[in-house]
Amino acid sequence: MSYSSGTPDKKADTRTVILNTALRLFTQNGYxxxxxxxxxxEAHLSIGSIYHYFKGKDEIAKALYHDLLEEMEQQFNLIASSHSSTHDRCKAVVSLLLSMTDEKPEAMAFMLHAKHREFLPNETPVCSSKPFTLMKGMVREGIEKGEIRELDPLVAAAVxxxxxxxxIHLHLDGIFAGPLVRQLPSIWDCAWKSVSA
Amino acid sequence: MSYSSGTPDKKADTRTVILNTALRLFTQNGYxxxxxxxxxxEAHLSIGSIYHYFKGKDEIAKALYHDLLEEMEQQFNLIASSHSSTHDRCKAVVSLLLSMTDEKPEAMAFMLHAKHREFLPNETPVCSSKPFTLMKGMVREGIEKGEIRELDPLVAAAVxxxxxxxxIHLHLDGIFAGPLVRQLPSIWDCAWKSVSA
DNA sequence: GTCTATATTCGGATAGAC
DNA sequence: GTCTATCCGAATATAGAC
Structure with missing residues (x-):
């Protein structure tokens, strides 16, 4: 858990407690x-303390959103730099998404459920955010290299x-059980078959 | 437009006006x-008039949800009865989803965005609703018949x-332009490749 | 069945002591 | 930096005339 921006979390500082609690409640009951x-x-704090760290409720959501997206972006960059073929990169991305869902379901739910437009009207939606742009870029490159069929890059990324x-959605909604990473082989097989040249 | 439950809509009755307006505002700005x-x-009515037809705001959302799901279920049943192979049925479903998005984007957004859990906590989520169950059933049958590879039915349906x-999400979020039905050939090609035996 | 006016609750935000 | 007490606006819902 690394929500602390400046200070190292010797123990859980108040700001982090607020963010963690908010994340849990937001995903559990909605913003x-x-x-x-x-x-x-839930955080065993006072109103005043919360408003000392954040200007308002929306600022809490905004901070969460940014922190989580940034964390994801870093992981994506790591993937891009440690794999060369489009196949390997995209598979690593899928693997990351599945394992992140297993490990931090609330974080994934918060980002994915994309209700952001409803309570963060001024933020760029997930689909236009850095991680998503990177995914689209990987696919486009794969098309140019001939690994992926000639398709509209967005369509290819979507499928x-x-x-x-x-x-992931089905899992977060409680429809599909079990650790998702176990499904990586079969689901990646399907995903790659759908677009490979 | 067929939101009227009992009375034939000689002209647009008040109830229908309320539902249409609410649908537009809910998807535009959020519930x-x-x-x-x-x-x-927006509906050029009075508060009292609205509360005459619905017990509260949540009842409006609930009515919308049920009406839209029922309409969709009927379409799905029609598809199931007019196609025999799993391939044709599923393709027809995808076609329906794309054209519905083109024709009634707000309705699709309302159902899909699945924020329902946030403001209709007692309703079954879309993923467990009739239409989705039907989709899953089609896929399961396709596996039994050998048209689709041996996979967890839910996984196969997901991919x-x-x-x-x-x-559709990308389109509703304004990322992907143009009529979606035009993409049917290419996207269905991909979708079927991903699971076909 | 449609309207206006009003009641009531709730939640975001502030003030200011410690 | 943490707390309590409080304000204020907004939104749901109701009452009751027409």
Whole structure:
């Protein structure tokens, strides 16, 4: 858990506690069904303390959103630099998405459920965010290199990552059980078959 | 437009006006950013009139949800009865999803964005609803018949419909332009390749 | 069945002591 | 930097005339 921006978390500092609590409540009950009073209660803090760290409820959501996206972007860059073929890169991305869902389901739910437009109207939606742009870029490059069939890059990205993302949604909604990483072989097989040249 | 439950819509009755207006505002600004006063204003009605037809804001959302799901279920049943092979059925479903998005984007957005859990906590989520169950059933049958590879039915359904659904999301978020039906050939080709035996 | 006016609750945000 | 008490606006919902 690394929400602390400047200070090293010797122990869990207040800011981090607030963010973790908010993340849990936001994904559990939704942003609008979560009041600052709820966060206060669950985090064992006072209202004043929360407003000392954040200007308002939306600032908490914004901070969460940015922190999580940035963390994801770093992982994506790592993947891009440690694999050469489009096949390997995209497979690593799918693997990352599945394992992140297993390890930090709330974080994934928060980013994916894409309700952001509803309560963060001024933020760029997930689909236009850095990680997603990187995914699209990988696919485009794969088309140029001939690894992937000639398709609209967006369409190709949608079909390749759409399956895994759909499974993640099903898992987060409680429909599909079990650790998702176990499904990597079969689902990646399907995903790659759908677009490979 | 067929939201009227009992009465034939000689002209647009008040109930229908309310539902149409609410649907537009809910998808445009979100459920929680839409007040009953907003609906009142946009529908050129009075608060009292709205509360005469619905017990509260959540009842409006619930009515919308049920009406839209039922409409979709009927279409799905029609498809199931007019096609025999799994291939044709599933392709027809994808085609339907794409054309529905083109024709009634707000309706699709309302159902898909799956924020329902946030404001309709007691309703079954889309993924467990009738239409989705039917989709899953089609896939399972396809596996038994040998048209589709041996896979977990849920996984197979996720990869086959995940691509199209992802593209729909991208379209509704303004990332992917143009009529979606035009993409049917290419996206269905991909989808079927991913799971066909 | 449609309207206006009003009641009531709730939640975001602030003030200011410690 | 943490707390309590409080304010204020907004939004749901109701009452009751027409």
């Amino acid at each position: 609008f069904n979560t009041s600052v009073h709820d966060i206060k209660r 390749m990552f759409g399956g895994p993302i759909r499974l | 929680f950013n839409t007040s009953v006063h907003d609906i009142k204003r 086959m419909f995940g691509g199209p659904i992802r593209l």
